[in-house]
Amino acid sequence: MTALSAAAKAALAGGAPLPFSLYTSHTEQRILNAPILKPLLICVLAGVKHLGRDAELVCPAGSFVFLPNSPTIDMRNIPVNEEYCAMLIDFDHADFHQFQRSAVPARPHLLGPVDAVLAKTLQQFAEWSVYAPPGAWHFRKKELLQLLYQAGHHGVAAMAAPPSFSHQLHDMISADIAGDWSVKRVTAALAVSESTLLRNLKAEGTDLLAIVNRTRLGHALHLIQTTRDPIGRIADRCGYYSQSRFTEKFKLLFGVTPTGLRKTRL
Template sequence: MKALIRVNTYHATKPQPLRNVPIYTPSIIAVQSGRKILKWHDDALTFNKKNWLVIPANQQLTFVNEPHQAQFNSVQISFLSPPSEGIMSAIDNHNHKYNHNLQHIERPLIATDTALDFVFSQLIAIVKQKLSIEVQQHYLNGFYQQLLEIGALHLLFPASTLSMREKVSRYLSTNPADHHSIETTCKHFATSKATLTRHLAKEDALFRDVLAEVRMLHGLSLMQQYSYTQLELALRCGYQSESRFGQRFHQQFGITPKQYMKTVMKPTMRNIA
């Protein structure tokens, strides 16, 4: 059964400084213990149990995950299906009506309340069920409606269409370790190499960089699940060279795989999606 959302959990027992972490699908990150300090332009935003980090697609985040009493835990929901056309078309009208809620429109932060916490928990719960796409979309639209009513849906979906970078990232992320080439990717999208390259260039992206980012993010997720050797990580991320994987990981995140592993607690639960 196709899932319309993806849920990942992240843990740490020591501070995790990470830079340029790619977000290639609209996502909400909820910190459950500890705090996340996000570098946002010239500001530093703090996220804890009382607020969510709401990020649209095609962003790169630089942050530090700071444990409290040796515990940092967060949940990230990635949204793979957009709101219904009716909800999307209502964004402009609703924002005009509730413009008093939009004084911090550019900050990717919304305060939580019991209603938001409830619908968020419902989304996490449906991942564990074998539900049809129609039923999943029903739950999603309810969540989107709740964000719309507080004037925050635009933070998650500022555009109604997917960018080429987002489309390519989603395709590559289904099997990051596969032998992906620009030719096979073009075949999947039924387009030419020149056309794909041109569309990515308009978004300041190169195919090889998009592929590397997807694989590096997959590496982070793997390390949250199990204590792999660096060679095992490299192979599971589509690299034949351990050293090349390590170099690319450090270039992306500003930390080596071994350094990152030292910050990760032995998880009591694995990623559930």
Template structure:
């Protein structure tokens, strides 16, 4: 069950079939607490890192990486993803030195750090409705303070890249029929300037739009029970078949394989 409010959200993540996802973009900071199976991440800063049951992996903002979720023989890959609001992260990590801004993926192991206990306390705070606001906020800050105490560095913002700015705009409404002229206008530039700007960063507008939609679709498949047809429309695809074809081309497996093992 998803637990969320304006400060913190926790979403269950489930995947039935092992798959390798390349060039995934994380615009905001993100924590993943692994419950079963394992996650292998290839990070430009730290190389390959494997997270196992009980571990927590910390993703900084603006990172692009390759990731593989590996289910067990008798159980799906399962985890819980946690997002904190910007103001909570800023309150704890506002003094992060510039030299640590590219910390890459970080991991705290189950045996030495017991991160699942911290997750349990966070869930308890979110489900307790009668806490005074000051106490509640302090309890929501405690997991971030704990992370910092363990040596984790978590900058609030990633680099202000062309891809980041375009994605942030598109993510406001993925079902919208986004066109380059409209995006350029919203970003305060001409379409020609936008295309040159994106080309210098190695990304085209249509590619960013498609990847943003598909990566959101992947997230919804992993964290919700929404029908694939609804996910397709919510992510801006005209038909479920268009979504399925594009998803398989991008990720190597059809959308339904995220939720069930093919016979």
């Protein structure tokens, strides 16, 4: 895990956008309702990750967990010997088109070891990402999925549920995270009537404001975990012009304040 961690940290040190993230902490993190909006591979490089309100899943260093694009999950990131560190890679629904979904039953998660082959592949992925154009990232992501499948983790083929209406809205809002996402703007972008929009959202048990807030706060959570930007700047970038209001909504959803979460990384 040492070589993989070093390669990932070296790649991220350049500051350029990359097709993976590295989450670290030096004290325990407890995060409620963490959004999983795309199929997500989490490789724990140091420390332990607990998933679920009652720690139903335990992922020690040297293991991975693959989560489908399910709504939310509670988690604890626990440092061992000074640090928690995990490499995260999200996937698009199209990355799974190489598999025949009907042949594999859907699963709520997939657990496994980061063996020598996967660790070396991830290390090469991190090093390659520094030089590769963003348009080529999805090719290597599809190779990672195929590697897991060929290693016997056939459940990876069923990690991508068809995108819901809410997921489509999330992707659209993410392209302009701080924008004014009114009903009028959304219906115009989707070319649907207001009644159709509201009916589809009601069928999924949500509404537009909830999706906008969840998308913004999910992005804020990512920025707090991966950057050292001031909390006020993150709030502004995510469309919250009052830092106190941003902090209130962040704590209400995740169970921790932005400042409290930031302190775990210091």
